[in-house]
Amino acid sequence: MTSRTSRAILGALAIVSVGAASAPALAQDGNAESRLRKLEAEVRALQRTVFPGPNGRFFQPEITGAAPAQNTQQAPPSTTAVTDILARLDALEAQIQSLTSQTESNANALSELETRLSALEVTNTAPGGQASGSSAPQQNLSVMTGGASASAPPPPPPPAATPAASGPTPGRLAAVQAIAKPQTDDPGDDEYSYGFRLWEAGFYPEAQQQLALFVEKYPRHWRTTYGLNLLGRAYLDDDKPAEAAPWFLKNYQSDKQAARAPDSLLYLAEAMIAAKDTSRACIALAEFAETYPAIAAGRLSDQYEANRKKVTCN
Template identity: 60%
Template sequence: MSNSLRRIVISGLAIFAVAGTGIPALAQSTGEEARLRKLESEVRALQRQVFPGGDGRYFEPQISSAPAANGANTAPSTTAVTDILIRLDAMEAQIASLTAQTEVNSNALVQITNRLVALETTPGSAASGSNAAASSSAPANILANTAAGSGNSSTVTPVTSATPVPAQTATAASGPSAARLAAVQQIAKPQTDDAADDEYSYGFRLWNAGFYPEAQQQLTMFVEQYPNHWRATYGRNLLGRVYLDDGKAQEAAPWFLKNYSTNKTDARAPDSLLYLGEAMIALNDTSRACIALAEFADEYPALASGRLSSQYQANLAKVDCN
């Protein structure tokens, strides 16, 4: 067959194939089909080794990077550590809030305390004259504004400052009588190497002789000139007793309080505290009297059952302390 005839036959076969005519396909040789089947079996065997599970017996993985069906991004679940950190942050915030509130409350308490102190130190304050305030205060406040509570019309320096009243003059406006001057001159003043002790002893002799105004002057001079002398505690206590014996409990109380508050271990400090209670009894101030007596029993239990037992029991019998 010539070349031109061969091309015509091939073109005709292609036209029939495109047109869908039922021209039967050319049969392939038996050897080639056997070879093709062998290759296909080898490929399938290779696929089973390289891609196990390709036969459908394995499940597809559940985790997929594909977005959710509704298009929303799913947030990853929190871990236990994340939860702990969140709770710690909340606790730190609460602690900071409580600390700030505590500082505010502390500042408010300081301001309230300062205002109360200012009110208590103001002259004529109503709080200083109440029995309830006296019951909860220290002995230094026992006699605050006792002049108002006792009905005494005399003007007295507030006892809260522990400042005794000035000594009374020994003579009246017309002067002492000649007989009194002569009697006072009979009281000899000691003359020793200890001038301070001589001044105290002279005041003691004047008091013991019943010359109260003169003893008040003498002992006031002594305690002012010799405040650090070992006899000073005796002088302050005796000066209070002179006023008390002279019927001036209002003037006596500050001296007893000053002697006790100066140094509780001084020789006559316990005596002064006990006499302080006695002065309050004389002023009909039962509340402050009970405070002073209770303080005496707490501070000096040995003396309350010893040297000063009789005086302590006598004072207790005069008041009704709860």
Template identity: 60%
Template sequence: MTLFHPLRSARTTMLGAVLSAAVVVSAPVPAFAQDDSEARLRRAEAEIRALQRAVFPGGDGRFFEPQISASGSADNPATTRTPSTTAVTDILARLDAVEIQLQRLTALSEENTNSLALLAGRVSALESGGTIANTAGQGAVTAGSPSGATPQPSNEPVATGSNLAAMTGAASEDDDSSDVAQPAANGPSAERLAAVQAITKPQTDDPGDDEYSYGFRLWNAGFYPEARQQLAAFVEQYPDHPQITYGRNLLGRAFLDDGMPEEAARWFLRNYQADRTARRAPDSLLFLAESMIAMGDTRRACIALAEFAETYPAIATGRLADQYQSNRRRVTCEG
């Protein structure tokens, strides 16, 4: 006969409860609960991806720069390179380049037009077999014309506050020298007359521009005395014309290219001092230095080069950079 023991009964009851709880915990979760959790997880992931596409459109870096590049890592991200120039600087540089190209194309176009006109005139002269008559409509210039003397530029010193004031002496020395090469005793040859007269003079509604353009065509063809006569007439008759700075500068070049640097220097200096903001003022100042170099006057050449670099720093490193550096290499300046 088994006697009832209270302590053993309590222990048996507690053990049964623990075993029942273990069975409940270890029992498999119903399948419907697992499916619901998986669906909720997938929906949350889809919503996160949709949110990422809305906030960060494009995953290829076109909209936002990634914190970690292909060459970096989470611990050592790649360094982002910053542009060396701003967008405005790039635009200005491109505009300068376009302006320079347009200037070169314009000059080439005018030179090509003049060359074609010269060739056509020479062909016509050869076909005619004789000297072309000089007509008033053409306004042709001959090297032996009695009125072909080029007027002297003004020798009065121009007030200036720069160190170039010392160069006004170059414009007042040897005033008795002739500005135009003396013609041959028998005058120009028939061939030269025909070649000069074959260069047509423009006929537009701007007579001043026609005079300058005709002088340019003569200079471009290598007829320097005739070009000087024509350009001098333009400078004298149209002192207020928009092309006056071009006329004075080209008149100086017609002397310089003909081996007359002293006369050229007078015109270059005059053009620069007349209006330093004019289009051809920096060109004249640089050609003034070139004239002084041709004369062997290193001191004044260095003064002109220093004045050019100080007055036109942008042009000295831009449009006329090559000519400026070439002249600097030809002389040794102090400082």
């Protein structure tokens, strides 16, 4: 194998030598350039035959053409587009996990807050108390007599708070639930009628809550004057004259020509009598007789006379 390789190399060198020696003559020949190119092609073919590859089985050629300069320094591997996308997806997944954790924490906090608010609403709307969200009118009770303002002393303080009851009994709850709420095309009238039914059945705390809800939700309904008057009566019948008086006064002062304004003024006098506030009771009775003389002598005459007999007015 070595002898064959040597002969091939010698043959190639001989051909190269002949080409070099005849260069001056070829320069004068018009076909010299084409012959030289052909010779170079044959040399390259011979080299490919003798030296097929860098696998170690053959010697590398001693004569090689000018090879283009190669950059021996290996360039660092560049980041591909797929690698960039995967990295960005990993970052997005991490952000989504963080946001999900924060969302769950916020949801738990909101749930706890709603539970606490529900408990507060139940406490504020317990039987015997005023419905949550409704504000009682000012208790600065004053009525007009003879066109002049006559203000009585401040009302007596409300009775001391008693410990909260444990809640309505199952029997009471069942009885209240047995009272049907009307369902008509007038939702305001339905709310008032339901409060009236509760009051008529003697469920005064429940009636107070329902009627307070009605007057707050429907302040301009034609039933509002009835609702304010009945709300005061629900407190008065529940032996709470101090809580009843502001509602009577509000109904009277809001519109003296309203359907139940005369009734509220007369019940205001009755609430003051129950609170042992004779001065205010007399002022209310005098205002009632002066403002509504026909009603005092007609529809409400019996109640008016009964209240007059309970107090001694100057």
